[in-house]
Amino acid sequence: MTLFDGILLAFLLICAVSVSVTRNLLASVIIFMGFSLIMSVIWLTLEAPDLAITEAAVGAGVTGLLFFATLKKIHAIKAENGKPDSGAPEEDGNRDEK
Amino acid sequence: MVQLREFLTNLFANYYEAAAMILFGIGFTSLLMHRNLVKKIIGFNFMDSAIYLFLAAKGYITGRLAPIITDGNTDPRLYVNPIPTGLVLTGIVVSVSVTAFSLALTCRLYDKYHTLDIDEITYLARKERD
């Protein structure tokens, strides 16, 4: 049980708990990307280099990006920046009808 | 009292698996309890990462190297167990696919109901049907 592993695992648990606690979606996505980076470091300490590359490229990279794209798509980010919401789509401006 | 001490020493010995199980519990909680869809999906990712951490920790053998045979010495006692690494590689891609699918669903739901709260969405859908 080296100190380094302990710190990494403790960080994982702190990330997990803090995502459930924070109200702000943007913060939770950033914390999730941090979590994913720490995971790829842990894969290295567990002697699994394949997983480190994949987790770094796929975990923080693509998944984090998809979360940001979703948040942008649902205006969460725009609302946070304090910019007035440029005309939120009116109630029934959606594509699929019944 | 002795049992508790023994339980803790065992837990301390398997610290990777213990941390993975606590992470699994937290992920399972947020997937079950959170009403916000994005939080649910992040919870699902935590749960899956916890299972893969547990699996990879099962394959690790102290004092051995990653299974890349560079110097032609194929004595298995020098290398870590490659099976969990292969399984986790498959698992990570499964998690990405499921996350992309559920995020797409979240976008469409927000498009239609303008909320991320799954209970509110179910209520709106039920009201819409009557």
Next chain:
Amino acid sequence: MKNNSFREKLRRFVDYGSFREEELKLPRSPETLDTDNPENRWLTTVQNSEKPVRARLAKWFTHRGVQVFDNLYRVAAVFICLTLISLLLSVVSFLPRFGGADNPAVNEVEERYVSKAIEETGTTNAVAGMISAYRGFDTLGEAHVLFVAACSVIALLRVDPSERKHGRLVDPELLGEDMDYEPNSDLILRKAAKLLVPLAFIFGLYVILNGTSSPGGGFSGGALIGAGLILNSVAFGFQRTERFFGDEMYHLVKTACLTVYALLMAYFIYMGANGFDDHVWLGVPGNIISGGLILPINVAVGFEVACTMYCFYALFRKGGL
């Protein structure tokens, strides 16, 4: 008035269809009825008692039941998860030691993957040998999990090209204004991307090609190339990427890669199962052309993962490639 004979009651209970308010000329619902009028009051009492048990039960479930269920659900969820964590922790304490050399997982199955990797699959990376050659069927299923997810995201988020045809969107409101392209992404991003994008492609290609001799392989290399594509489209806008990677190219690459992969695996498995020698040159372990079938498989999976990752991003941002 309706006759309350047993046959009529049975008919009404048995025959759902006839039980419609207007046919029995009952007022629509008791609340809207003005109960001060003596004649209606009689009707409400009759109507309430006559309403079959099923409807009253349904009414209770839909209104009162939901709140009860809601806070019950919260308490139950916390309780379930605490018991789950404690149960799993107690199980972990009984499991074999972490990192022990005599764990049950260290048996002759694992030894063969490492010791025979070079001579049987021609790869120095035992993990790549295992997931592509020994247990190749899992990874075939794996590539198709990604394909299924890509198809579902296409089905969900794809917007008809006719609405996006002529450059500027026909109705930004319809698609939400975040769909408009990044008109003027700032200078830093463009300069950084100019350097990083080619680097990402080269590194991704390196990781794919060296999958058989160094850590990497189809999935990680593909994800790197995908990330490079995404960076390129973020920095320079979608037109630049659309020039060389549009809808048709995406479908062509995806179908070609997956079919080549499935055919290679079918040939490999059919030959292996029937004991024929599949005359695959295993190449010189250690350099790029090694691992027999694993190299083409890695390349196919790599490009499929790359275009799927970019397709996810493009679908989320502008509903189509």
Next chain:
Amino acid sequence: MELVQSFPFITIVFSLTCGVFCAVLRGNRARTLCLSWLTVTFLMSLSVLLYTLKSDGYYIYRMGKWNAPWGNEIRVGVLEALMATAFSGVMLLSVLGGLNHIFEDCEAEKTNLYFTMISLLMSSLFALIYTNDLFTAYVFVEINTIASCALVMLKSSGKTLVATTRYLIMSLLGSGLFLLGIVMLYGITGELLMESIAEKVREIFASGEYSLPLTVIIGLFSVGLAVKSALFPFHSWLPDAHGSATAASSAVLSGLVLKGYIIVLIKIFYRIFGLSVIVSERVSNFLFLFGFLAMILGSVGALRERDLKRMLAYSSVAQVGYIYAGLGMHSQAGMVAACVQILAHAVTKPMLFIAAGGFMDVSGGNKDMASLTGAGRRDPLGGAAFTVGAMSMIGIPSFAGFMTKFTLTQGALQAHTPLMIMALAAIAVSTLLNALYYIPAVFTLFSRRDDGKYAGVRARYTPSYAGATVAFILLNLGFGVFSQAIVDAVSRGLAMFGA
């Protein structure tokens, strides 16, 4: 190794490729490709069934150059071949039956994706039936999950989106627990192949070493796969998902997808742990209890429903309860009853959903019973199919459903007394409840007193719908009449199904 022996492998791999090609073709070309490939897989599975019946044994088909513990392998016996044939036949008929609905409900250029999902679902069902390796089962369970969620979601309406999200979340919970079970089992045995795990488990169980982990692992497998196959306490997602999907999707989901997970559970119980371990771990009592509750409360839920498709969905929950009750009787006869119920329900429920789809056509697209009055008279073939299905669900002899109740009662009689009483009571009560909601439904469909809103509408029979309903009726009658032959085949298959 004759060519017939490699048919199972061919059906799995080339169903995947057929899915890939369907995604690129146009709607109707994808339809022809998918339907023709489904027919080919049906014929291939049939020839595998005849081969296994003739050779009366199972064979191992190794997927690659290396033998089992190192490479993957699939194991084909009489039971697997029978399930594969029934599943591919029912899949073909369901897609044929709901064809016009598919083209109506899905958006124009997304119908080809529907056929992609169908062929990928078919390949994952084949893989789940044949596989002999736990992690391969997990990978194809994932394909199954995403493809079935996509099938529900492809019908473009707000309600299906909500239903899909809830279905996906519950399914992810289930597969998370299932994967945790696999990983822990790998932790204590070090194996992934079912036979070698069975050896290690026998040693562990004899030495009594990892007693708590073994119980927790069995619990994880049961709860994980029970959540995915909508056993009673975890069934909240099923009525919305199956009620709001298109006719063909709900037919495939209720009839086949739920069964894929149960087959994996039967393999885990029967092949890895063996009945003795399951009995001593008392897990099967919980399964029997949940099955018992599902049989009763599933039917009560169906009684309460006014929407025809949601009623059929609730009745699926009850029928899944039958399977788990059979599993929970921890006896050979109970297992046979469970497998027979898998086949009988797979043959009956899709017919009901296809008929329900046909009724929606002739009554202006709404599903509630009030407007479906007299729909059976306007769509005679659909009415006949629905009646045959209802009779089989109630368990009238000479229909498919009867042999389930018969074998279940046989199994119950062999169990020890408290279990027997509960089982017999459950069968009686649930049969009564089935009758209480199927017979009024049939009466409504054929009642003469519809209010004339859709009086003039006559069902215009497309060849696919007519052919599918007639074929379903014949299949159901065939199952009913030759039930003894099927029960023998199932029990013979189960005899060699074990390690």
